[in-house]
Amino acid sequence: MVRIIGGEWRRRVLSFPDGEGLRPTPDRVRETLFNWLGQDLTGWDCLDLFAGSGALGFEAASRGAARSLLVERAPTVFAALKDNARLLDGENLQIIREDALKFVASTDLRFDLVFLDPPYHQGWLEKLVPHLPRLLKDDGLIYAEAEHPLENLGEWVTTKRGKAGQVFYHLMARNIADAE
Numbered sequence: 001m002v003r004i005i006g007g008e009w010r011r012r013v014l015s016f017p018d019g020e021g022l023r024p025t026p027d028r029v030r031e032t033l034f035n036w037l038g039q040d041l042t043g044w045d046c047l048d049l050f051a052g053s054g055a056l057g058f059e060a061a062s063r064g065a066a067r068s069l070l071v072e073r074a075p076t077v078f079a080a081l082k083d084n085a086r087l088l089d090g091e092n093l094q095i096i097r098e099d100a101l102k103f104v105a106s107t108d109l110r111f112d113l114v115f116l117d118p119p120y121h122q123g124w125l126e127k128l129v130p131h132l133p134r135l136l137k138d139d140g141l142i143y144a145e146a147e148h149p150l151e152n153l154g155e156w157v158t159t160k161r162g163k164a165g166q167v168f169y170h171l172m173a174r175n176i177a178d179a180e
Helices: 027-037 055-062 075-088 100-106 124-135
Strands: 045-048 067-072 093-097 111-116 136-146 156-164 167-174
Touching: 027 055, 027 156, 027 167, 045 055, 055 067, 055 075, 055 093, 055 111, 067 075, 075 093, 100 124, 111 124, 124 136, 136 156
Parallel strands: 045 067, 045 111, 067 093, 111 136
Antiparallel strands: 136 167, 156 167
16 A cells, blocks of 8 residues: 655555565655655656556656656556556546556657666666656656665766665756766
8 A cells, every 4th residue: 555645635545466576665755755856746747667556656646747657567566556547537647558668768758757666686777877868858857766876877966865774765867067
């Protein structure tokens, strides 16, 4: 179960199936993240690339994101995301069943904020780095969770960080000096 902690759907509880490697972002980490971002994401385009429980994507939609697109490849987890989206009746939610790399390689969409919480120890973050400049708007931000601290992902450098249990979490912004 995941509880939405802010916005229009505050206190709503969503259920999702148990899945190998499924690690919903804890409430206190989400609270810290949205304190960093500001509580209101009105007009933002957000991508939750490894959606899992959908905690980050649903939270962004609840806080006014114009679009919160959740990408998940596991069939049972995808079905639960669709069920939860129907329950919330959010017009700003879009759920896609796709492999993360195939999605980023094929989409023309650009985002203000990308949530990256991939399965650990599989090199996903490194595989995504070449796609980030095309995926994010010029001032786009990345929120990334990893099994180790991150200094950067390509042009995006860590501006804020924290640790909860074994999880390192990061807010990253484009390093303008590197991008020029």
